[in-house]
Amino acid sequence: MSKTWIVFRHEYLRHVKRKGFILGLLSIPIFLVVSMGISIVAALSSEDMRPVGYVDLSGLFANAQPLPPQNTGWLDRDVEMRPFENEAAARRALEAGEIQAYYVIAADYLRTGNVRLVTSHTVEADIHRQFSKFLLTHLLKDEDPTVRDRVLEGPNLTLHTLTSNQKIGSRNFFSLLVALFCGVIFVIAISTSGGYLLRAVVEEKENRTIEVILTSISTDSLMVGKVLGNLCVGLTQLLFWLLMGGLAALFALRAFPDFQGMEINASFFGLVALTFLPGFVMIAALMTTVGATATESREAQQIAGLFTLPAIVPFWFMGAIIEHPNSPLAIGFSLFPFTAPMTLPLRAMVTNLPVWQIVLSVAVLWAAAAAAIWLASRAFRLGMLLYGKRLTLAQILRSR
Amino acid sequence: MSTVKVNQITKRFGNQQVVDHVSFEVQRGEIFGLLGPNGAGKTTTIRIILDIFKPDSGEVEVLGGPMNEEKKNRIGYLPEERGLYQDISLEVCLNYLARLKGLKPTEAAHRIEQSLKRFDLYEHRKKKVKALSKGMQQKAQLIATLVHDPELIIVDEPFSALDPVNTQMVKDLLREERERGKTIIMCTHQMHQVEELCDRLVLINHGKVMLYGDLDGIRRRYAARKILVCPLGDLPADLPGVQRIERENSGYLLHLTEHTHPQAILKHLVEQGVALERFEVALPTLDEIFIQIVTARGEPL
The missing domain is CATH 3.40.190 (D-Maltodextrin-Binding Protein; domain 2)
Known part of the structure; x- marks a missing residue:
């Protein structure tokens, strides 16, 4: 069995078996079910059925x-x-x-x-x-x-814009909700699994295990095992929540038949996968860089927040993006690696995206992900043995 | 055949020359001491041997050639900066480290069980590492170093945090490994341990090799012109070639003049009919040699 697999398995199991992880996994669906249940019961009980x-x-x-x-x-x-x-x-x-x-x-x-x-x-x-x-x-x-x-x-209204052949059905509001839901899940997933990865790297430094590990396995194999292991922790969380989301959607379809009108095709989920995956890898690698350069986990977590912050910026401008999906702001967000995973699927719901924008955006994302991995690998190699000392960006870039 | 061959390696961090043309060889089946004061470049040298750092120049051969991934399974390393995963159980931690050294799951489990029993840690195997005492963690780290039966063992300050009983156990263990033909490189400041265990040594200061060779040869080389004599009666009042006589325990320490050979003194005493219980050239301790070299801050000797 390859050593990468051993690292992967170790990283995955140690997080997944933690009580905190299981509680965290269940807490969000339980919270949603309970809050939904309370509001439904409250609505039903206040409804006059006489x-x-x-x-x-x-x-x-x-x-x-x-x-x-x-x-x-x-x-x-x-x-x-x-x-x-x-x-x-x-x-x-x-x-x-x-x-x-x-x-x-x-x-x-x-x-x-x-x-x-x-x-x-x-x-x-x-x-x-x-x-x-x-x-x-x-x-x-x-x-x-x-x-x-x-x-x-009555009539079933669809709006056709002059500039594109995108049809905006009167019920497309629900499709937007799905795009937003995917975005929220993305942000939660990157911040949680990124957080796990960050902790895994900083712990290696705090526990001073890295020297022993590096005499057992190459830096690259260790990095790959760690990144994949922690990504899978995030992915497990994501899949579980999506499954719960799917069940909730089934419930919603039965409870609110209006949802049945929403139109989402496979290409939307393809776009989500194309943008989320490199976005995920990029942020994970940046978290590793931070973990390797920081001296302790608290400091690392503070810096890491800076990476998830840009990812949620499109939320603030959501109204503007939906209103004017082809504005320079919306296009700019689509091409900037940090905001692209949130913006592109959202825009896809309200406008017809030109192919060049999708290709360029995904290419920029992958390039950014590759650059982040390169940076992480260097930072890891240099920073892990500097106990109690901070590694600067200049040092990472300058070293041989 | 050399297990480790270090040839003219150099390493510079910023403006500081940390390792400066260091060369030495470690033979198979010996305990080799790597000595030096703090910041001398010992740890960097070890990291270069282990391929954690690349040297700026020079070459290192380990187990008959350049370091590679396969050889990592044949090396056991106990670093100065001790480290175990604190948040998992001792058993899981050791298992993970053993697996990374190429052991199969069942073999790893079996060997870890044996080692835990030998080191009196078996009852603590389910405890989190952070719940163990410093001494226990030190023993656990030794298990991780030796569990895969490595051919080359590199131990950095192996006796720190150990009580006398466990210190003795580790000494026995290192000797046992040597008997089994294993090569051991030991970094330490505790000179009496080196005297007790090491066959040969290298002393590094300011990144340079100051001293290299077998223990006895070095001590002889640094032997001051002193003789320890225990006569049955009194010493003659006049001894040619002796500058000064000091009383020491049951004998005398004779300080010789520059060109006097110890054999000449012995001959003189025998001729004088002095009955001797003990006559020996007073060799300096390694501690004395170490202090002499490190404080001299001179060029290689």
Whole structure:
């Protein structure tokens, strides 16, 4: 078995077996589930599900049937529409608390559309939507089903920009959410696995084990084993969270059917992989450089924060990037290695990216990753034996 | 055959010449002392031998040729800067280090178990390294150095932090390894340990070789013109060629004049009928030679 593999395995297992890691792994999904659960329970418990009454003075809705069950989510529940002979009966039911409100459909409804709502408190907007649908469905019951559905659902709007053939559907908002989610995961992953890597390198220095290790394995093999081992720790975390995210998405699709309208194709995930991977490697290598040059882990962690900071800068300008995805700012962010992994997928969701930009951005990212590895390898070789002394950038670049 | 051959190596860090044309050879099956005061260039020399640093000039041959990855498995190194992974258990730590020296998992586990028992650490194998005492960590480090049965053992200050019992155990261990044909390079400041253990030595100061050869030869070379004599009766009042006589324990220390040979004194005493219990040339201790060289700050001797 190669020594690189032994280092890889050692690095991976020592982190993954830590209680702190397992707790950290579970804490985010648990936190999300608990907070989502609390807000759902709070929303459901505050929702008034009592029936809504109606008094039909127009005579148009005498035989109205309840709406057939729609393709609704788990959390979407229709309230019952209960007919009353007259307003006095409806009022008695309202006062008795049997219904939350009642509508009075005017005698000249067909001509004026007048409907009066009587309630003791405010009624949720969704109740109006349901009642309106109930009326429309009944009025259109004898129409051709295609015409009826079109009238009920309204137009499905897509926007086409003049400068590109990108279609922006009215429901693309959810696709943007996915791009943002991927971005957040990226930042969390680089800061956690980068942090592990940083600690692994600094620990080697603090424990003074490096001299023994370097007489057992070459610097390059050690570096590769360490970087891959710690990246896989981050990747394990990432995959676990993505899996949890996938489950959450399945839940969301059932709970909020509107999400089903989002359009994400495979090329988006291809782009994510193309930008995240070199971004990941670049930041990991820079963390190693910091670890090798710093004298203790606290100092190293402070400096390392500087590398994750630029990665989240596009978040601050998110509005501007979505609004003007082809502005110089957005293009600049796409070509700068630190901001590219966040910006490029985000822009891909709202505009059609020119191929040259994708190629250039990914090429710059890989070049930056290669340069960072080169720097890390030199810093590691020079810095690891300087116990208690700081290695400067000039020394790294100057040395033979 | 030489296990290590160092030929005219130099190393400069910034403006400082840390190693300056150092040459020596270490023979197979000997304990070789690498001596020098702090900052003399010993550790840098060792790091060059182990290929952690590249020399600016000169060559090093280890185990019959240039250093390579395969040879790392045949070398055991106990550095001056001791280090073990503090946050993992002793057993896991030693296992990892043994695996990096090319041992198979089962073999590594078996040898570590044996070594832990020998060094009285077996009961502590599940403890985190940081929970062990300094002496225990020192022993654990020795296990890591020797567990893969290396041909060349390089130990830097092997007795630091050890109590007399464990010091004796390590001495026995080093002798045992020598008996088994292993080559040992020992860096230390403790001259009495060198006198006790080493066959040959090199002394480095300011990056230069000041002294190199076998222990007895060096001591003879540095022998001051002194003789230790224990007569059964009194010494004659007049002894030609003797400058000064000092009483020392049960005998006398005779300080000879510049051109007097010890044999001439012996002959004279025998002729005078002085019954002798002991007559020996007073050799300097290595400590004395060390101090003499290091304080002289002179050129190589």
